[in-house]
Amino acid sequence: MGKALRPRGWVLVAYLLPGLLIYSFVVLVPILAALRDSFYSWTGGPKKTYIGTGNYKEILQDDVFWHSFLNNVLMTAYGLIGQVGFGFVFALLLMSKMVKLKGLHRTMSYFPSTLAPVIIAFLWMLVYNYNYGLLNAGLTKLGLGALVQSWLDLTGPIVLLASIPLSWQNIGFFTLLMLAGLSTINKEVLEVAELDGATGVRKAWYIIIPLAKPTLVVASLLCIANNMRGFEHIYALTGGGPGNSSSVMALYAYETSFLRFRYGYGSALAIAIITLTMLMILLSTLILQRRNHSKGGA
Amino acid sequence: MELQLELQSQRSPRRFFPNPAKLAVNALLLLFTASCIIPLLWIGYSSLKTQAEFANNILSLPSAPQFSNYWEAIKLTNMLQLSWNSARVTFLSVIGITAIAYVTGYITARLDFKGKRAMIFYYLFGMLVPIHALLVPIYLLFKNWGLADQWYTLIIPYIAFNLSLPIMLVSSYVMGIPREIEEAAAIDGLSFSGTMYRIILPIAVPVLTTVAILQFFSCWNEFSFALVLLNDESLRTVPLGMSYFKSQHSTNYPQLMAGMILSMLPVTIIYFVFSSRIIAGVMSGAIKG
Numbered sequence: 001m002g003k004a005l006r007p008r009g010w011v012l013v014a015y016l017l018p019g020l021l022i023y024s025f026v027v028l029v030p031i032l033a034a035l036r037d038s039f040y041s042w043t044g045g046p047k048k049t050y051i052g053t054g055n056y057k058e059i060l061q062d063d064v065f066w067h068s069f070l071n072n073v074l075m076t077a078y079g080l081i082g083q084v085g086f087g088f089v090f091a092l093l094l095m096s097k098m099v100k101l102k103g104l105h106r107t108m109s110y111f112p113s114t115l116a117p118v119i120i121a122f123l124w125m126l127v128y129n130y131n132y133g134l135l136n137a138g139l140t141k142l143g144l145g146a147l148v149q150s151w152l153d154l155t156g157p158i159v160l161l162a163s164i165p166l167s168w169q170n171i172g173f174f175t176l177l178m179l180a181g182l183s184t185i186n187k188e189v190l191e192v193a194e195l196d197g198a199t200g201v202r203k204a205w206y207i208i209i210p211l212a213k214p215t216l217v218v219a220s221l222l223c224i225a226n227n228m229r230g231f232e233h234i235y236a237l238t239g240g241g242p243g244n245s246s247s248v249m250a251l252y253a254y255e256t257s258f259l260r261f262r263y264g265y266g267s268a269l270a271i272a273i274i275t276l277t278m279l280m281i282l283l284s285t286l287i288l289q290r291r292n293h294s295k296g297g298a
Numbered sequence: 299m300e301l302q303l304e305l306q307s308q309r310s311p312r313r314f315f316p317n318p319a320k321l322a323v324n325a326l327l328l329l330f331t332a333s334c335i336i337p338l339l340w341i342g343y344s345s346l347k348t349q350a351e352f353a354n355n356i357l358s359l360p361s362a363p364q365f366s367n368y369w370e371a372i373k374l375t376n377m378l379q380l381s382w383n384s385a386r387v388t389f390l391s392v393i394g395i396t397a398i399a400y401v402t403g404y405i406t407a408r409l410d411f412k413g414k415r416a417m418i419f420y421y422l423f424g425m426l427v428p429i430h431a432l433l434v435p436i437y438l439l440f441k442n443w444g445l446a447d448q449w450y451t452l453i454i455p456y457i458a459f460n461l462s463l464p465i466m467l468v469s470s471y472v473m474g475i476p477r478e479i480e481e482a483a484a485i486d487g488l489s490f491s492g493t494m495y496r497i498i499l500p501i502a503v504p505v506l507t508t509v510a511i512l513q514f515f516s517c518w519n520e521f522s523f524a525l526v527l528l529n530d531e532s533l534r535t536v537p538l539g540m541s542y543f544k545s546q547h548s549t550n551y552p553q554l555m556a557g558m559i560l561s562m563l564p565v566t567i568i569y570f571v572f573s574s575r576i577i578a579g580v581m582s583g584a585i586k587g
Contacts, residue, residue, distance in 0.1 A: 006490065007409075007489075007490035007491065011490065011491070012409070012411060016402060016405060016417070018398060019398040019402045019461060020420075022394075022398075022454060022458050023421070023424065023458045023461055025439075025454070026432075026436060026454060026455045026459065027423075027427060027432070027459075029439060030436045031427075031432070031435065033435050033438065033439055034432075034435035037435070090327065093323050093326070093327055096323065098320040099327060100324055101324075104331065105327050105328075105330075107573045107577065108331045108334050108335050110573075110576075110577060110580070111335065111338075111569060112334055112338075114519075114566075114569045114576075115519065116518070116520075116521065116537045116561070116562070116565075117521060117537075118519075118540060119519075119537070119540065119561060119562055122540070122554070122558055123337055123341060123558070124337075126341070126551065127337060131353075132352065132353065132551055134356070137356050137357055141357075168333075172334065173580065176577060176580045176584065177581075179581060180581035180582070180584035181584065183581075215584075218584075225425070225426050228428055229428035229431065231430035231433075231522055235521075235522075249428075249431070250428065250431055250433065253431060253434055254430075254433055257433075257434040258434075258437075258526070263434065266434040267434060267435060270431045270432060270434050270435055273428055274427060278426070278427075281426055
């Protein structure tokens with residue numbers, strides 16, 4: 001662009017400032033404030049007691065927090081399979097010439113993504129309900145009455161049961177994301193591969209997956225970020241229960257602050273969650289990209 | 299020519315027989331698509347049953363539609379108040395997001411200035427930061443500043459947390475507009491601001507519409523910040539009101555279902571009216587993001 005069109009400095013600042021101010025006020029300022037508050041013992045009143053790294057030492061020994069962290073990690077693993085994995089498979093199927101009604105599939109599978117997480121959680125609460133649940137009714141109809149149970153009271157697979165609604169809601173989004181990624185693959189490459197006799201599964205494995213790697217990496221990172229910050233589904237579906245068995249980090253920080261009024265500790269938890277999430281994202285970026293390079297070189 | 303003939307003869311047998319793989323793939327996808335809507339259809343028709351009828355057989359269709367469930371749900375949830383609160387907050391947030399995203403996205407696409415890369419990175423950071431970790435610090439901040447429990451409270455976090463992706467969408471869209479248009483405008487004596495608003499803004503309407511629709515969903519559905527920042531019952535949004543309704547009237551399932559249907563009506567209508575545009579928008583965001 002020519003010099004003539006360049007606005008004066010203050011005009012530029014005036015345009016960019018509102019966005020930066022509101023964004024900083026809600027993203028950066030709370031992080032800095034949490035960092036400050038995390039060194040205090042504080043129940044919300046006027047009395048704040050400086051306790052140094054006391055809160056952080058407590059976090060290290062806080063079994064419930066680490067259990068919640070593991071639940072986040074487990075949910076991420078389920079999410080990678082249920083959202084990125086299935087999303088990729090459905091996108092591959094939707095790319096193939098065999099499939100009819102592609103528009104219908106795309107429209108319907110994305111629809112749950114537009115609903116509120118709270119409503120999704122209520123819906124699945126009804127699905128899992130012991131007396132009036134769709135799941136138990138379906139099992140009875142199929143002659144599998146022995147499997148009928150109070151699903152959300154199961155401590156063992158509760159994280160998996162809570163992850164299914166999340167996957168159900170987001171799978172359409174990931175399918176679209178994959179479809180977008182796959183559509184950028186050069187058609188000629190695929191045609192040449194077909195001429196060479198690569199079809200179906202072989203085409204997918206040797207040609208499409210390596211070429212779709214960047215999309216898969218982006219999708220995986222998004223999925224990790226989403227699952228590490230999960231809150232609403234768990235809050236509305238199980239409330240972290242039974243006991244603490246399905247608690248996640250954000251829910252634990254919420255309960256610590258708003259039900260037990262430990263704002264200092266809650267602030268330290270916020271910093272811990274941000275740090276752990278960023279570490280997870282950094283780690284997975286490194287792993288995914290290294291694998292990307294080694295595959296590319298081979 | 300020879301090669302083509304050979305290929306055709308190789309392929310032709312497949313076309314004449316019903317291909318089992320083809321059947322299986324189509325069946326699988328239909329099953330998947332059905333699983334995305336059947337639970338919702340179930341809620342839809344169950345919301346028209348009496349409690350006794352629902353308890354008797356949860357799968358059967360209603361014998362006589364009970365629209366009274368809807369009237370009760372509207373009364374008990376105070377749905378009109380909830381919807382008005384949600385609509386006000388959502389409308390103003392979406393306006394704010396779209397305006398800021400347009401200006402910021404346009405400038406990052408067209409101008410080089412000191413700190414531009416840092417600014418882009420700063421906005422990208424917002425997509426990765428676990429926002430629900432910030433519930434506690436944001437609550438404390440808003441309470442200190444007297445910003446909690448106001449009619450405008452939610453607009454602030456809703457704009458801030460939804461800026462990252464729209465800025466990127468606008469920026470990459472503007473990069474696709476030929477620069478010659480702006481150069482011509484400059485020769486005709488139009489200022490930077492004049493070009494941005496009078497020349498490029500009309501061209502960017504499609505991407506701004508996509509941004510607005512996608513952020514409408516995100517603001518209308520938001521729950522966590524509404525939960526933490528609002529105590530005043532008269533300010534509650536739809537998802538928040540629904541969660542209180544559920545915990546207070548959890549035994550009357552058809553009524554709860556009627557409330558759920560009402561609360562998702564706006565997004566459902568908007569989704570099915572604009573679905574092709576929304577899907578195209580998500581896909582373009584996916585490629586560029």
